[in-house]
Amino acid sequence: MSISRRELMAGAAALTGGLALPGSQAALAQAAPKGTLRVIPHAALTTLDPVATTGYIVRNHGYMVWDTLFAQDEKLAVKPQMASGVEISADKLTYRITLRDGLAWHDDTAVTSADCVPSLIRWGQADGMGRRLFTYIESVTTDGPKVIVIKLKRPYGLVLESIGKLSTNVPFMMPKRFAEKAVTDRLGVDDMMGSGPFRWNKAEYRPGARVVYDRNPKYVPRAEPASNAAGGKNVFVERVEWVNFPDPNTALNALVSGEVDYYEQIPADLLPIVSRAPGVKVANFNPLGNLGMARFNSLQGPTANPAIRRAIAKAVNQSELLKVAIGNPEFYKTCYSVYPCGTTFENTSGSDLMAKSSLDEARAMLRAAGYNGEKIVLLATTDIPVQSAMAQYTADVLKRIGMNVDAQAMDWATVLQRRTSKNPIEQGGWSMFFTWWEGADLLDPVIQFALSGLGEQGAWVGWSKDDELEKLRTAYAEAASLDQQKQLAAQVQARQFEQSFSVYTGMFYVPTGFRENISGILNAPPFFWNIKKA
């Protein structure tokens, strides 16, 4: 995932050449777009600031309206996007990023470096990876209207990986007047001014029901073919409508009847019906998949003891859990790495803990850990089927190894509230909850927030505190070569399994349904450029 200066300059050169070629992607953008793409997104878009909040639906909205300086392609390599290129000084302390020509906000004013600087700063206050990056940054300034200058205090290996990150929080570039808002002062309906391939249609926005994006006719796409979030963002439809369906059955019927074109995430139980429906295709466009996770409270109760957390991890059998939670083996696979299987940093360090699960060994480990029947509280989500199944399976396994389990059923909104409590178990505290992440959020030790060892000073809920883990993550961030990064990523993984702040419960995929007259869907988070509707 690292990128050399040579590669970036080569990218810039390709851009210059590509623009001159007849029939290039840029020229394709001029072909008359037609029609409306009707999409059923995975959730309703009710909050709009992709920097201030972390929801995937807000991230996807961000990619419609805004653009990024750099972006990751299908191979997860960082490529220039709004940037034409970057010059990195020999001491690796100065990055000069040049904006490419033709960039304009949706109000037709030019995108300048003076907009990008506060955009980076605002993102750096909100995002975990951004906050880490900014601890290395001495200054972010402009050098004329098209050059952003980042000066570091000491070399940092993930500068471009950070500002080119694929998933939440994505460092979108915004006009200065919006980027200078405090992170807590969230952007609203009047602030949706970007330079991305689509324009926000405020008049037709119905929160929770419908979001409309119009093609940005003045968007100048890159010359390279679209690849994940990188490359040419050519738009081939006049508008995209996100229509929120509260009922999956109705959503499915709407897809089958042709009233919508694209159903982002089809629930597993409806797949057999969709597969038989005429005119509808089903495919997985997210090769990075999703990783399930059980997260421990490392502050309170029995799970504050790493030995007990390890015993629980030993008891969880991924194959069994995935069978219960997902069902169809076509859409899940076991993965005993903390990084998505099939990606750069997948490894086997310390993974025997889970790969060789055993209830007997787990019981022995519990005894050795001094567990004495203390209550363990599971926050069991009821309204998200995958998480509900994970909770039920785990509750059963924990009972089988002799734990005193209190599985408390509640909706996801209540889980989100309860899990912020640092109280002891007897006073409304908790021990474990269940969730899942998109693979893009777990690619390396720094991106993956769940690996943070900062405890109450900045780790994810559960407040994992481990100085050794943080030392390894910092070393990874400062590593000079990919080999070194891989070595450190493996050490981070081994340390995570040793401490077991989370249990990784395997990979699964949620397929997309779409009408057969739709083509050009990218292997990526749901992006709506490059899609054609016949």
Next chain:
Amino acid sequence: MLSLIATRILSAIPVMGVVALIVFFMLRLSGDPAAILAGDTASSEQVERIRVSLGLTKPLYEQFFGWVMQLLRFDLGTSLFTGLPVTTLIAQRIEPTAMLALSTIVFSVLVAVPMGVLAAWKANSWIDRLVMVICVLGFSVPVFVMGYFLIFNFAITLRWFPVQGYTSPFVDFGRFVSQITLPTLTLSFIYVALIARITRASVIEVLGEDYIRTARAKGQVETRVLFRHALKNAAVPIVTVIGLGVALLIGGVVVTESVYNIPGLGRLVVDAITRRDYPIIQGLILFFALIYIVLNLIIDIIYTLVDPRIRY
């Protein structure tokens, strides 16, 4: 009459106050919008920052009085998530719900009242039994089952109607009719059952009265006897049940709007509850309470029109 209206309006104020009090404090026990707003991958400090920015760290009494002061200015507050005024959100969503409710009431009354009268007139015949079977089915079949049944047959199989959606009649009347038909039929089923049963019972009771016998003895045609004499005198309980049925309608609208993907108030309130968007929930519950009060007032006024003996 004017004194009735004035009294009702005055009595509505404490009712609304009690509703506001209960709703406000119950919601505060139910969840944390800041945690939902921040998202799954947010850190504790991000959640706390949002909590502070939303004013959720202030003492409850302070939050409550702040909201009451807003209400006194006819301001229902601002959605915590969208940042839009609650009144704007209600205005965006009220038309689909109002149209669905109106079409359901009109259709149900037009179908159920003649059905009930017919069943009463032909009491104990096969017609009566058929009407009663329909009524039992109407009460027994859940709204969502009826919705899926109609969608499968008339939208997916026969393709006579669209599966989902809503278009304003002021934009495209033809599309409005095609989209509102199945939801109206779905929601009307239980409503027709309720009105038809009460109409039948009331008309049967009235048909035994002396003045009906007198009307028939005078040689009045049967339809005139039924609709002019019997139905008019049986109207008070029918009007009552139509009014009370609006309560059923509001509950049914929530489900129907979900099944047919109609962006109305029912869905707005359910979504707001899921997200713990306090100002929307509070505003909508107050709004629904106000509708109940106004409807009851209208029903009381209609009583005086259908039964001149009633005076306030």
